[in-house]
Amino acid sequence: MNKLAELLKQRDKLYRDEYLAGISIDCVVFGYHEKSLKILLAKIKSATKWGLPGGFVRNDLPIQQAASQILEERTGAKNIYLHQFKAFGDLNRSDDLYVDVAEDLWVKKRFVSLGYYSLVNYKDVNPVVDEMSDKCEWKDIDDLPPLMMDHEQIFEEALLQLRRDLNYKPVGVNLLPEKFTMSELQKLYEIILGKELNRGNFYRKMTRYGILNKLDEIRKGGAHKSPNLYTFNLETYNKALENGLQESW
Amino acid sequence: MNKLAELLKQRDKLYRDEYLAGISIDCVVFGYHEKSLKILLAKIKSATKWGLPGGFVRNDLPIQQAASQILEERTGAKNIYLHQFKAFGDLNRSDDLYVDVAEDLWVKKRFVSLGYYSLVNYKDVNPVVDEMSDKCEWKDIDDLPPLMMDHEQIFEEALLQLRRDLNYKPVGVNLLPEKFTMSELQKLYEIILGKELNRGNFYRKMTRYGILNKLDEIRKGGAHKSPNLYTFNLETYNKALENGLQESW
Structure with a gap:
């Protein structure tokens, strides 16, 4: 019996007694560091492949709270913005992970997984290796290792949903430093969207959103003309998060 | 024992043997008729309140297929566009429905419900009263009866998601007749969004989307200048459904 099978056997009674059967949670936690999305x-x-941080739902917790708790345990960060974007319920999702696990264990049943995505401040996070894992690390989305189960699909759909969500809600707080240039903001959008954007259009669109404050400061140093610095206007930013951006329907 | 409690008792073994425990599906099926969204x-x-059409997931079906089947049984319509938008998993969601149901029955466990929304052609649908229900009807979203369980929340979130989705995907096929005027399309958007839109802006935005074909026909009759008729360009419409609208990021 491998280490994973052993752990799951030890925990079997706990799972049966205290957790909802058949439902798991998987989190796609995005962070931004050195111009790359991770x-x-x-x-x-005992797993050969990497996977998304996740867990199960305790009988006494609403699913949103269960997801927050899982994320807190993994990152040490509190009050993280979590967006539930899709449930994953194909047949045989878990076949490649639990190969050596006894058939009658709780985890061997069919599970539907609730997918959450989250945008966190890279610097606030301390990846935590829990009892069930050997490693927990940031990985660049352009250079991901092979993922276990259907986690590649869950990641792809999270990224797709994040891209779609950019059409009605702002992004940047938590990902960018407090003060940033327009090109740094554009770079963030380009990296999330996976494509280059026109500089002038980006500037006009962002300005129309009304979520930026232009500072009386410039970024010093560098070869080019020193660019202006901006901060997010948290009042209009949060209003846009709630009610949608200026330009959305 | 009321009729519902009796039926659930009869079906208890079937549910235990053939369906996933703890997971249900609820569908918000939108149709458009006589300038109102239903x-x-x-x-x-035995229920005192109305509810969304829903059901459970058979062990041998992926969740998406289970949802399609439930909807087909309720509407008689095939290949309906279904979008899974959120899972609902608060505690005690079902308390007001299963009051008279024996504690040890399968349905009395805690359930997480997967919410789907769907846009259907009002005329293609024949609401089906199944074994578990007394009625199945279209109701105007501006005049809904009180809903059971957390179905009001599920409906509200479906409408919110549909509104958000309008920022990156088109709507109209299935809801409008084949030929329509620009004001009819605008009216549909206004009803979904719950607010009036500026006529000129709407026209410009829609034209930029590139999903309409202007016909060499006009709508005859009526007091005003006869308006042009349009159809959807299904090629660009479907492309926009898949890849996002022209104007989205």
Whole structure:
């Protein structure tokens, strides 16, 4: 019996007694660092592939709270913005992970997984290796290792949903430093969207959104003309998060 | 024992043997008729309130297929566009429905419900009263009866998601007749969005989307200048459904 199978056997009664059967949670945690978008991945003991951080739902917790708790345990960060974007319920999702696990264990049943995505401040996060894993690390989304189960699909759909969500809600707080240039903001959008954007159009669109404050400061140093610095106007930014951006329907 | 409690007792073994425990599906089925947006509601036997059409997931079906099957059984319509938008998993969601149902029955466990929304052609649908219900009818979203469980929340979130989705995907095929005027299309958007839109802006935005074909026909009759008729360009419409609208990021 491998280490994973052993752990799951030990925990079987706990799971049966205290957790909802058949439902799991998987989190796609995005962070931005040195002009690249990263997600948090964990390596479960005895697994050959990496996977998304996740867990189960305790009988006494609403699913949103269960997801927050899982994320807090993995990142040490509190009050993280979590967006539930899709449930994943194809047949045989878990076949490649639990190969050596006894058939009668709780985890061997069919599970539907609730997918959440999250945008976190890279610097606030301390990836935590829990009892079930050997590793927990940031990985660049352009250079992901092979993922276990259907986690590649879950990641792809999270990224797709994040891209779609950019059409009605702002992004940047938590991902960018407090003060940033328009090109830094554009770079963030380009990296999330996976494509280059026109500089003038981006500037006009962002200005129309009304979520930026232009500062009386410029970024010093560098070869080119020193660019202006901006901060997010948290009042209009949060209003846009709630009610949609200026330009949306 | 009321009729509902009796039926659930009869079906208890079937549910245990053939369906996933703890997971249900609820569908918000939107149709458009006589300038009003409607949803399909059912009245479960012995229930005092109306509810969304829904059901459970058979062990041998992926969740998406289970949802399609439930909807087909309720509407008689095939290949309906279904979008899974959120899972609902608060505690005690079902308390007001299963009051008279024995504690040890399968349905009394805690359930997480997967919410789907769907846009259907009002005329293609024949609401089906199934074994569990007394009624199944279209109801105007501006004049909904009180809903059971957390179905009001599920409906509200479906409408919110539909509104958000208008920022990156088109709407209209299935809801409008084949030929329509620009004001009819605008009216549909206004009804979904719950607000009036500027006529000129709407026209410009729609034209930029590139999903309409202007016909060499006009709508005859009526007091005003006869307006042009349009159809959707299904090629660009479907491309926009898949890849996002022209104007989205």
